[in-house]
Amino acid sequence: MGKKLTKRSEDYSKWYNELVVQADLAENSAVRGCMVIKPYGYAIWEKMQAELDRMFKETGHENAYFPLFVPKSLFEAEEKNAEGFAKECAVVTHYRLKTDPEDSSKLIVDPNAKLEEELIVRPTSEAIIWNTYKGWIQSYRDLPLLINQWANVVRWEMRTRLFLRTAEFLWQEGHTAHATKEEALQEAELMNNVYAEFAENFLAVPVIKGVKTESERFAGADETYCIEALMQDGKALQAGTSHFLGQNFAKAFDVKFTSNQGKQEHVWATSWGVSTRLMGALIMTHSDDQGLVLPPNLAPFQVVIVPIYKNQEQLDAISQVANELVQDLKLHGVSVKFDNRDTHKPGWKFNEYELKGVPLRIGIGPKDLEKRTVELARRDTLTKEFIAKETVVETVITLLKEIQENLYTKAKNYRNDHITPVDTFEEFKDVLNTKGGFISAHWDGTTETEDKIKEITKATIRCIPMDAIIEEGTCVFSGKSSSRRVLFAKAY
Template sequence: FIPKSFLSKEAQHVEGFAKECAVITHSRLKSVDGGVEVDPDSRLEEELIVRPTSETIIWDAYRGWIQSYRDLPILINQWANVVRWEMRTRLFLRTMEFLWQEGHTAHATEQEAIEETLQMLEVYRKFAEDYMAMPVVTGVKTASERFAGAVDTYCIESLMQDGKALQAGTSHFLGQNFAKAFDVKFQDSDGEHKYVWATSWGVSTRLIGGLIMTHSDDNGLVLPPKLAPTQVVIIPIFKNDEQKSKAIYYAEPMIKELRANGVSVKLDDRDNFKPGWKFAEHEAQGTPVRIAIGPRDIENGNIEVARRDTLEKTIVPIQGSAEKITKLLATIQNDLFEAAKKRREESTQYAENYDDFKVMIEKGGFIYAHWDGTEKTELKIKEETKATIRCIPLNGDDTPGACMVTGKPSKKKVLFSRSY
């Protein structure tokens, strides 16, 4: 719970979150005629805000922690629930209460803070692409889209299968805004008292939604092997206890070798479900590789290997199978990323004029176009097309041109899309 006065110390911050804050005004209820109502005598002297983000409470603490340059940098990371009073909720993507990871750092110099901001942006990009197999565009937000109280907001933007953009993570360079608001100074090595420089950054359970919408299909989840809790499931096919025992005995050396390779393996030998039911269950759960072993497979020295991502089935000799499956998991991880990247490329367009842009945006996807850098033009595009500037790409095309709306000079193309 954050005292209301804390939020009011940073004007841009409170303005950005004012409409999303849940406010506590009283401390108790009382019984009335078999029901309950707010006790008017319990009104708080100062209202409390249910935390929408932690900058204000963190910086109040930093004021007591930081005195000298020897105390810097401070690098704090925490997992916390936050509340934002959303008008329209969407599971995983936009909920009133959600769990997230948020970092808050304090530095002696501006350069250190900027480096920290960009380092965390790279951490998020790497996690999204290398683990989630979700390709992203890294960039910086426009002034109207940046985090309230930040100097610059950097982000990773991904494209979902339905053609909408998802902001998957943000990293903010806060400058000295919060240090000045909360009077957080340090004595530098030259004896001068200076305000510290700050960053904050975070990702949330929205990544779960991003993972689902990037890869999954109508049969259920499709999970990248690096994030799947079970990477390989082995399903013995049997009609009696003798066949069951033979199948398990047949699979045990392969299971042992897979686990030695660091692969997460589950043996599903339940006898109260038929094989087809198990296949559908593990398919819905997104297990990357399914192995079936029946009497005929044992007789022929084989196993049946099914990929969740492509639904392909192949017959593989059990001899040397552990090594093949370990390599297959790496292949699936890469193929999922490449498939998502291909979908993004096929859904990316380039608009040279506003009329073309209006037609393109109805198809969904990413659109690169020139923009004159003004909030007025940005708002016009948003109101007329429901598309927003997702970011100004860090590694985009730097060729200057003319704004597609006004014809005024544009430094580079920016990334537009509709989003959730």
């Protein structure tokens, strides 16, 4: 008997926390609110990084790296941005420790080592980056500037949860500068589309593309594009954002260029980011009561081979078949692990790999050697079948593709079933409390209404969908006129 995972229906939040730990993805650290990402979890993150990085480069971006610290004077330059993040900033005030004169085994902050200017640990890098861009941009010939950075950031959150909200997290942040408003708007939308494509094709997580309302917008942005996903408990998760920053940062940091007309103009900006939160989206979209379910595109290994044997001779015979299979699968681009550890028994391994979400498992035992078969089990459906050894590679390739598609289809069906159009506030509250998910409703466009709905129901406007149909209607709360529906949901 071993660890048992709490069922989703019993306590969804507990299920999530246990799953993250038991699947060996991450654990809480000695630092409050900060997690340790374990090798298996980090391998998944690396797969995400690799694919995103490829997509960024394909769309013309280059990587660079900017400092972890932001001098306070730079941080406060863009007022709205500074104000938005001020409450959750870690601040460095000293640069030296010394031995405690009252207890030589302890260290204290040396009061003589106070910094003249405090350093903010970046909660996001616009400030330091735009201060740098000032020196890089003089002419329209320097534009567009298309930069991405892979980094860690710190936001001192009151309540944290592994991957979903941690005090320190890993992310990428793109920061671009353009000569025209149109071009910057295009860039912001382009990158939101890149995120959507990545989420759907790689994570197999269906997302809704949209724009944020003014109150949900990034601090310092003129427009925030986003992708919103729906989790199995009916709550929405903001999976990525892309901001059109207007000329706000260019003006705050005085970044001007000479146009081809010889005129001095402020540049137009975007910034966009996705984080380790995507891990949370991945987990909560596909996983079940047995553990993690990984889409083949992101699994650290797509296939695991488990030998079943009684003695060394059997293991040797099985290993020969298994190793041939490993070679053959690798040749066809399938990542595979042969788990020949003698320290754990087959049953234990089966559970282990189910918990870790490996898409396909191949079992080979003495009976298989005799019959020239293998046992093939798929994680998404938890079904098993015996297939002829000769057809394994072919079947595996077909199934991996099928699993990737199946996960996406299943998630999308669930998501679509949980977009409920409502026309009255009673219905709104009822759907929110019984069914959950997205609620598609008319809204009068005011922050007052948005706030009141949030206060009463805890639901927020997740986004105004890009593909919203223009239709006449009346606001579900105020009764005022509205021209399109927006999506409400309780969110992470």
